[in-house]
Amino acid sequence: MTTVRALHEVNRPAATFAESPTSAEARAAALQYVRLVSGTALPTGPDRRAFSAAVMEIAAITQQLMDRAQERVAAAASDTSARPDHGSGLAAVG
Secondary structure, three states: OOOOOOOOOOOOOHHHHHOOOOHHHHHHHHHHHHHHHHOOOOOOOOHHHHHHHHHHHHHHHHHHHHHHHHHHHHHHHHHHHHOOOOOOOOOOOO
């Protein structure tokens, strides 16, 4: 069985979403997915148009998904940076 390569690993920290994949990476992942699902690497004849349309649509949706994940991580990071840092809880002795 063939596996589809992840653009970002689930087991990595959320910071891995700090940058969305490039459109080329999203398209490459979509192409890999469509090839896997369709069972063909290079469609012929009338299948070409459907194959290409599927790659384009899946690439766009993939980019949206990753952009939203990036926005969520950025929002969480700004929430964390807005909170006061209480350090270790020990008072500084001067």
